[in-house]
Amino acid sequence: MGVELRIGRLEPAGFEESLELSQFAFQYKLTPAELEDMKVLYQEEPADRWIVYDGKSIAAKATVLDLKFYVGGRVIKAGGVAGVATWPEYRRQGLVSRLLVHSLQEMKAKGQVLSMLSPFEVGFYRKFGWELYTDKKKYTLTVAQLPPRVPYSGKMERRSSRDSLHDLYHAVASRYNGSLVRTPLWWKHHARGGNEAQAAVYVDQGGRDRGYLLYSVKDRQLVVHELMALDHQAEMAIWSFIGQHDSMIKEVRIEVPIDDTLPDRLPDPRITQEIVPYFMARIVDVESFLRQYPFESGTRHDLFKLCITDKYAPWNEGIYELAINAKGEVQVQKLSIQGEDGRFQKDTLDDSVISADIGALVMLLLGYRSGKQLSASGLICGSPESINRLQCRIPEQTTWLPDFF
Numbered sequence: 001m002g003v004e005l006r007i008g009r010l011e012p013a014g015f016e017e018s019l020e021l022s023q024f025a026f027q028y029k030l031t032p033a034e035l036e037d038m039k040v041l042y043q044e045e046p047a048d049r050w051i052v053y054d055g056k057s058i059a060a061k062a063t064v065l066d067l068k069f070y071v072g073g074r075v076i077k078a079g080g081v082a083g084v085a086t087w088p089e090y091r092r093q094g095l096v097s098r099l100l101v102h103s104l105q106e107m108k109a110k111g112q113v114l115s116m117l118s119p120f121e122v123g124f125y126r127k128f129g130w131e132l133y134t135d136k137k138k139y140t141l142t143v144a145q146l147p148p149r150v151p152y153s154g155k156m157e158r159r160s161s162r163d164s165l166h167d168l169y170h171a172v173a174s175r176y177n178g179s180l181v182r183t184p185l186w187w188k189h190h191a192r193g194g195n196e197a198q199a200a201v202y203v204d205q206g207g208r209d210r211g212y213l214l215y216s217v218k219d220r221q222l223v224v225h226e227l228m229a230l231d232h233q234a235e236m237a238i239w240s241f242i243g244q245h246d247s248m249i250k251e252v253r254i255e256v257p258i259d260d261t262l263p264d265r266l267p268d269p270r271i272t273q274e275i276v277p278y279f280m281a282r283i284v285d286v287e288s289f290l291r292q293y294p295f296e297s298g299t300r301h302d303l304f305k306l307c308i309t310d311k312y313a314p315w316n317e318g319i320y321e322l323a324i325n326a327k328g329e330v331q332v333q334k335l336s337i338q339g340e341d342g343r344f345q346k347d348t349l350d351d352s353v354i355s356a357d358i359g360a361l362v363m364l365l366l367g368y369r370s371g372k373q374l375s376a377s378g379l380i381c382g383s384p385e386s387i388n389r390l391q392c393r394i395p396e397q398t399t400w401l402p403d404f405f
Contacts, residue, residue, distance in 0.1 A: 003054045005095065007102050010049035010061065015042055017058050025085035041189050048106060052095045060086035060095040064103050065405060068181035069114060070174045071366065072294030072395040075181055078114035079107040082405045100128050104284055104313050113289040115282045118404060125280055128312050131359030133281035133368045134178050134399040137260060140272040141252045147266060152237040154204040162187050164201060165212050172228045176257065176400040177366045178281060190403065193225030202237045210234035213241065217249060224254035226402060257400040279401050281362050286316040290332045293365060295393045297328040304390055310358040319353065324393055354382035354390060368399050
């Protein structure tokens with residue numbers, strides 16, 4: 001008779017055993033100093049840490065960080081799934097599946113209506129309802145390809161503390177969907193570029209901070225860890241500052257939002273560009289998310305019906321009636337449609353109902369894909385008229401996540 005494997009919380013006594021699994025699974029080795037830092041992080045960082053255990057040892061584990069993200073400028077509670085790992089002798093026994101389903105249930109109970117993660121394999125998490133929601137665009141520029149240096153009012157000011165960057169970050173990040181609402185604790189433990197990165201702030205003529213640059217220089221390469229600018233003037237001032245490093249570097253590397261248009265402003269726009277799918281998102285609680293969603297205003301009252309399927313979070317399955325007034329205020333009602341077996345049925349629905357699985361819905365509402373694109377791909381179904389009307393109520397905001405967990 002096999003040993004029963006149970007899901008429970010990681011207790012402090014199991015912390016080092018959990019780290020052993022992480023180091024094995026993700027193939028890294030902590031130094032003694034890094035181990036002490038991880039102990040501090042474990043104590044300070046709000047998270048649910050779940051394990052599958054046999055009563056003696058850990059077989060698998062997953063962490064769900066307590067996070068918040070911007071959606072349409074609003075702050076939405078979410079669970080950040082990280083550190084999912086299993087010892088090889090326990091793999092292909094459905095342990096990660098059990099952990100993910102358990103995590104979804106717990107996230108729903110905590111009011112975390114979204115979940116984000118960095119996938120080791122997109123297809124694996126896609127079957128559990130997570131879907132890609134943002135890409136990374138990477139530029140590599142030689143010194144000769146950098147934007148021309150331009151005169152600017154104000155000055156660049158080097159800062160030793162990250163405290164002054166906080167407000168600038170949020171002013172820019174809130175313009176995007178799926179950007180993290182960073183806390184002081186996040187800046188302490190997860191700052192881009194680490195403590196070694198240089199920080200320079202653009203201060204305008206009136207003495208106001210308008211943008212910043214986190215960067216490092218090594219082996220004649222300048223790596224931009226983060227560039228945040230409130231306006232075009234601030235952005236050009238920061239690029240002029242980068243250009244001042246021309247005598248000590250050969251190239252600049254930077255990651256930018258997918259809607260960045262720097263090449264349009266370059267004398268030679270044929271720089272090296274790479275677009276890479278990045279993080280995945282999932283709606284944990286459809287009804288709660290729809291109630292919090294910042295629908296656009298319109299010229300009239302709109303009524304929609306959404307039919308949602310979700311194999312691993314069955315509480316989401318059903319038809320939702322959305323009544324959105326001219327101000328963008330929404331009323332949500334979940335309609336119950338069940339077959340004789342008590343399961344949700346979506347057969348015989350007419351095309352005025354927009355049908356989608358949970359992954360397609362998050363791509364649509366976060367703005368990663370349009371209704372027209374999803375319809376052309378067969379990922380949502382419904383009349384073009386209904387899909388187009390719904391699209392007009394979805395804020396036009398690019399997705400971006402300049403963080404990792």
